[in-house]
Amino acid sequence: MKLEEESWENRHYQLCPMDLGLFQALERERVLEVLQRDKALRTIEADRIRRLKVELQGIYHQGAKTITRPYGQRSCARCQRPLGKFWDCGSVCCGCSHRICSRCRVVRSAIEWKCTMCHAFREFKIKSGDWFLEQQAKKYTDIKENGHETTGDKLLQSYQRLSFIAVVPPTPPPFKEVKSFNKSEEPKTSKPFTKSMENLMMSVSAHIRKLSKSQNDLSVEAGQLTVNYGRLNSRRKSLSEGALDRACNLCKAPSLPDLSQNAKSSEQYASSSSVYLTDDDVSYTSAYSDEHRDSNSSTGMDCGFFENSVTGEIEVAFGYNNRTSCLEITIKACRNLMFGDMRKKCHPYVKVRLLPKKYHNNKMKTAVRRGNNPVYNETFTCALEREQLVSSVVKVSVWHSRGLKRKLFLGETFLRLADFSLEKTHTQRSVWNTLGPKQRHSLGGDVELFPSDLLLLNAQLQFLTHTDDTLTGSAGQLKVVITDVWKLSVSKTAYIEGVLHLPGERELVQRTALKKTDALQMSFRVSLQELQQANLQINLWEKHTFSLADRLLRSARLAGESSWQRLQQSPGEWHDFVLPLHATVSTNMRS
């Protein structure tokens, strides 16, 4: 490997997206993979920093409590303890210039100390990488304007635009197009790639290609297929949205025919959707009973009994105060709560929790009221960065208080803040929400990783209109990328299924096997009009080779115009969504 003559003029290379256009398709793909891995890492990093920020805020709040003291009396700025005039009189912190008692100091050397707050801020600056961004900003003034985007960030964005143009096939008829799309998604580069895979030196691990390979192993074919499901869909439609949610969790969710096995047998599908448990199901339930017990024991005692009879709704309003960066949650009222014991009066209260748990540590509770239609009108405020709005979920649960820490579960619901477009308006938006039964995790072993009650998946959605599509009118494409797939790698045989329910009882189904670190992509051909009434269901299945029946582990739904509006308003742009993947009672099987 002798070096070619290289030009070494010291030019300042301008990073221009078109630079990438100079590379070969294969090289671009390679770089794109690296960038995507980098993005996954940065997502984790951003989460970590958010947590650090919340911690820091906590310390600030603690230290900011001001207790008014008689004039002239000095007190420690951190703990408010009164300070003496001569003895224990405190000293001034070199960071914040406040007088600090000897207990609220963090000593770094014999002569150097800082108050707890200044120390915490210092730690934050180091641990969050703030120090680096500050340095960078000194040299690169553009950072100040454009925010701290990394080069990887910028490239990935320009790439995504670029690569999409290359990927979209020109006006193919709906069915053929499936093929051509797959082809372009699994680029022509697979040969050199496999070659390089043999070579351990390549650290590359995130690949769509790898995914598709293991798909074959699973004999689950990715792709799109339009399946017509006569009566079942009409049954679904007659259910209200909330009721459907419940139906999915409580009873056996209607399973979809396995594409690789028997795509045509819609009868089989219909018959397998019975709501009763079969023997198989029972054995599954018992197999997971340990975890159920776990989750029960932490939430109250005899909740299991009433689970199937949860009714009622809760009215919740949200508002976001941009000035104070605070989320306001108002619990207004409940109606038609179901309380099993007819002889006694219901004493309901509402617990509010901001999720994911690891970032938000506020538990909030209303007062206990009486009756089945309690009115609360209690507002809770939590500090929440504006950017966190889209990724946060509010869990609202209703409990009957029986005193002495004994409580009974009456219902719960999860509300995605992303659905409320809170960043746009200050006024509170109020909605009635159907209460559902308790969500459980049926995933083993990974309980510490995420809140046990639900798993939040970060997804990015994009809608593209194909202007050149003269055949089908205003066709478009919905692309879904799930970035934190690793959370789902529960078993080797897990696979993700995306089902886009469309008006006219049509469904687009796409299945993809899971690989740990990969970002998972799905795309659906759908028109703008159709999308408005569509709902997207993401199911996590586990393939069972021995029992020949697949098991539905988790499922999430994205529906409603508000969700799609964001996509439609800015076609071509990626939007972040958080998909709350609810664990399903482990009785959903399909063979």
Added chain:
Amino acid sequence: MTDGDYDYLIKLLALGDSGVGKTTFLYRYTDNKFNPKFITTVGIDFREKRVVYTTNSPNGTTGKTFKVHLQLWDTAGQERFRSLTTAFFRDAMGFLLMFDLTSQQSFLNVRNWMSQLQANAYCENPDIVLVGNKADLSDQREVQEKQAKELADKYGIPYFETSAATGAEVDKAVVTLLDLVMKRMEQCVDKPAADTHNTDGTSKLDAVPTAEKKCAC
């Protein structure tokens, strides 16, 4: 699988001519393996490693331990990727500037890489460790230790002779760089806005031997 359970994310970057062993070096560091094949790195790549870092407190007390997640960027040395790779320089906190002990040319190019760094890194005097690789090929050696050491001293940076093949000094080189970056972080936050004129003009290329490295802040 990466989770957020770490205290610091430190981004380091390896640079130097094509073929000096950057990819192999990083692979040795993260996986402790050697691959004799030469596969040209396409543009950029990175590897990750989680390490435990122990601080030595200034007053000699037992230091704290931290979990550090290292993101180690690998770059292509070839000219045609240059605009891409140098764009990544600015997001790295420390640099492994590598040359091949069996190639005089790669050593001569160190100076050029230095100026690339100066132009494209996050600050004028970032933390750098000079690495002469392929120390195991002693019969083919073209660059003498003394020569390289002199250059490193001129820049005021540490120098290591490593072998990705045997693993010699590989860890030490990375840990030394990590150490420098960790110290830099502390300096940056402890001397806020401590004037910019202690670095002006005195870029490392001007060969000012710096005994003690100062923070650019």
